[in-house]
Amino acid sequence: MLELQGVSFETEGDNGTEILNNIDLKLLDKKIYVITGPNGGGKSTLAKIVMGINNPTAGKILLNGQDITNCNITERARLGIGYAFQHPPRFKGLKVGELLRMSAANNPEKVNPYDLLHDVGLCAQDYINRDVDSGLSGGEMKRIEIATVLARNLQVAVFDEPEAGIDLWSFQKLAETFRNIHLKYETTIIIISHQERILELADEIILLVNGRISQKSEKEKILSLILQNNGCLCSTKCEKGVGQSAQFVG
Amino acid sequence: MLNLLDRLMLEKVADLHEIPQGAYNIRKNGQGVQKNTTANIDIINKKDKPGIDVIVKPYTKGESIHIPVIVTEENITDLVYNTFEIGEYADVVVVAGCGIHNTGSRKSQHDGIHNFFVRKGAKLKYVEKHYGQGEGRGEKILNPKTVIEAEEGAVVELELIQIRGIDKTKRDTEIRLQDKARLLITERLLTSGEQEAESNIVVELSGADSSAQIISRSVAQDHSRQIFYFDLVGSNKCRGHIQCDAIIMHKAQVLSTPKISAYHDEGQLIHEAAIGRIESEQLIKLMSLGLTEKEAEETILQGFLK
Numbered sequence: 001m002l003e004l005q006g007v008s009f010e011t012e013g014d015n016g017t018e019i020l021n022n023i024d025l026k027l028l029d030k031k032i033y034v035i036t037g038p039n040g041g042g043k044s045t046l047a048k049i050v051m052g053i054n055n056p057t058a059g060k061i062l063l064n065g066q067d068i069t070n071c072n073i074t075e076r077a078r079l080g081i082g083y084a085f086q087h088p089p090r091f092k093g094l095k096v097g098e099l100l101r102m103s104a105a106n107n108p109e110k111v112n113p114y115d116l117l118h119d120v121g122l123c124a125q126d127y128i129n130r131d132v133d134s135g136l137s138g139g140e141m142k143r144i145e146i147a148t149v150l151a152r153n154l155q156v157a158v159f160d161e162p163e164a165g166i167d168l169w170s171f172q173k174l175a176e177t178f179r180n181i182h183l184k185y186e187t188t189i190i191i192i193s194h195q196e197r198i199l200e201l202a203d204e205i206i207l208l209v210n211g212r213i214s215q216k217s218e219k220e221k222i223l224s225l226i227l228q229n230n231g232c233l234c235s236t237k238c239e240k241g242v243g244q245s246a247q248f249v250g
Numbered sequence: 251m252l253n254l255l256d257r258l259m260l261e262k263v264a265d266l267h268e269i270p271q272g273a274y275n276i277r278k279n280g281q282g283v284q285k286n287t288t289a290n291i292d293i294i295n296k297k298d299k300p301g302i303d304v305i306v307k308p309y310t311k312g313e314s315i316h317i318p319v320i321v322t323e324e325n326i327t328d329l330v331y332n333t334f335e336i337g338e339y340a341d342v343v344v345v346a347g348c349g350i351h352n353t354g355s356r357k358s359q360h361d362g363i364h365n366f367f368v369r370k371g372a373k374l375k376y377v378e379k380h381y382g383q384g385e386g387r388g389e390k391i392l393n394p395k396t397v398i399e400a401e402e403g404a405v406v407e408l409e410l411i412q413i414r415g416i417d418k419t420k421r422d423t424e425i426r427l428q429d430k431a432r433l434l435i436t437e438r439l440l441t442s443g444e445q446e447a448e449s450n451i452v453v454e455l456s457g458a459d460s461s462a463q464i465i466s467r468s469v470a471q472d473h474s475r476q477i478f479y480f481d482l483v484g485s486n487k488c489r490g491h492i493q494c495d496a497i498i499m500h501k502a503q504v505l506s507t508p509k510i511s512a513y514h515d516e517g518q519l520i521h522e523a524a525i526g527r528i529e530s531e532q533l534i535k536l537m538s539l540g541l542t543e544k545e546a547e548e549t550i551l552q553g554f555l556k
Contacts, residue, residue, distance in 0.1 A: 051538055053534055053538075072537075073534060073537040073538055074537045074540060074541065074542050074543070076538075077537065077538050077539060077540040077541075078540050082538065082539075083538050085531070085535065087531075088535065089529055089531035089532045089534075089535050091532060091550065091553055091554075092467070092495065092553065092554050093467075093552075093553035093554050093555070093556040094549070094550075094553035098553075102536070102539055102541070102549070103539050105539075105540070106540055148539065152539070
């Protein structure tokens with residue numbers, strides 16, 4: 001179980017902007033949580049805080065009761081936290097097969113890199129010996145990134161907009177893959193997404209707006225709420241996104 | 251004739267575990283110590299100056315020539331002139347590594363001047379590895395100069411590798427490509443400590459439909475300094491591409507000057523040059539797989555220099 005207690009995050013500097021405000025979350029094993037909400041709401045920051053890429057300015061993070069707030073990225077990775085980047089980095093001279101073998105190195109189960117590529121909809125023979133560099137498209141990079149997380153036997157797996165750049169044909173496969181991990185492992189899965197089909201995989205949906213949890217409940221409730229809500233999600237009072245002292249043009 | 255240390259040096263610079271098959275000439279501390287020729291490849295000592303002439307008969311296929319140089323004494327300055335005649339339509343590999351083991355306080359230096367004539371339709375792969383070891387204060391210096399004339403339709407591939415160990419190096423490479431000749435240069439360099447490395451490569455694309463590609467990747471660590479100068483000169487219908495990438499770390503310096511010069515309206519020349527630190531996202535990605543920062547850094551550098 002992953003627990004966030006009063007987690008806040010502000011950017012550094014005198015004019016630090018508050019990105020996350022007092023987040024409390026209890027995320028259970030073998031559940032899929034989808035975090036959604038408007039752009040700039042703090043979703044990616046929350047994911048990075050779980051992995052240890054950003055450190056919270058206040059609050060605590062606990063993994064199965066152990067305080068991991070001060071653990072660095074490597075330590076958290078070794079405790080079983082994984083993170084699929086929204087924009088995965090490229091590596092000159094590193095092959096797809098090598099990256100996957102590195103990812104699976106500490107997995108007690110035998111993992112076959114060919115199967116991993118198949119699970120993310122890539123033909124293994126075409127990709128295993130290719131460099132993870134600019135020769136791969138954005139969509140290919142995303143799939144390989146997801147495969148690096150699937151390669152590990154994780155307590156907590158975070159996917160930051162996994163569907164971005166992935167074509168419709170492969171989308172179904174991706175959804176199936178998430179469902180399979182869900183069935184097979186005890187992993188807590190956290191997916192940041194705006195896609196209805198990903199939202200449908202969720203046991204619970206967390207709506208994050210302006211750095212606060214606006215809603216957290218079963219998917220049916222939130223889905224209907226999102227579909228009904230035709231207002232805006234501004235932090236200050238306004239009329240459909242227009243500030244009260246707005247200047248009009250024309 | 252060859253002791254354990256010599257064998258280690260041979261392994262480092264030429265991937266040789268034993269005396270090589272085929273033609274070879276092993277030079278140690280300024281003197282030729284062992285030589286072998288084949289039916290197709292002759293090696294003749296020069297009469298007017300130190301060095302050898304390597305003559306590969308036309309149509310020789312799949313043979314290799316190893317010409318490693320090992321320097322295991324201090325206070326040596328070895329200058330050698332080697333000439334290679336690669337006959338028409340031959341296809342050979344030349345491995346010319348140099349290893350210096352200097353435990354003394356005075357310098358050890360080897361300057362190799364290599365002249366290649368790659369005749370019509372011939373294929374040459376030339377591998378040059380530099381390796382240095384020894385804890386002494388004596389400097390380990392290597393200054394190779396390589397001049398290649400590639401005739402019509404010749405294909406030349408150069409692999410220039412120097413990973414640590416050499417205190418000072420100045421590498422000059424001059425290549426002229428005639429009609430339809432093709433060239434690929436891959437250069438890999440890592441300097442650390444107070445090391446200095448300079449690499450100048452000038453390629454003249456003087457033949458119609460000649461093409462050249464230079465891929466240079468280097469890592470500069472500690473207080474080391476690297477200087478690159480590449481010039482692709484297109485004086486005919488030709489294609490040329492320079493890609494140079496450097497990773498800079500610590501207090502190192504990298505000065506890179508990629509230059510392209512066109513003297514013909516059908517010359518297509520491109521240069522790309524980049525110097526930068528290891529991207530933090532790359533480190534974070536590998537750390538998120540359980541590697542420490544140090545391991546992540548090593549993995550990135552190893553891949554980059556592969």
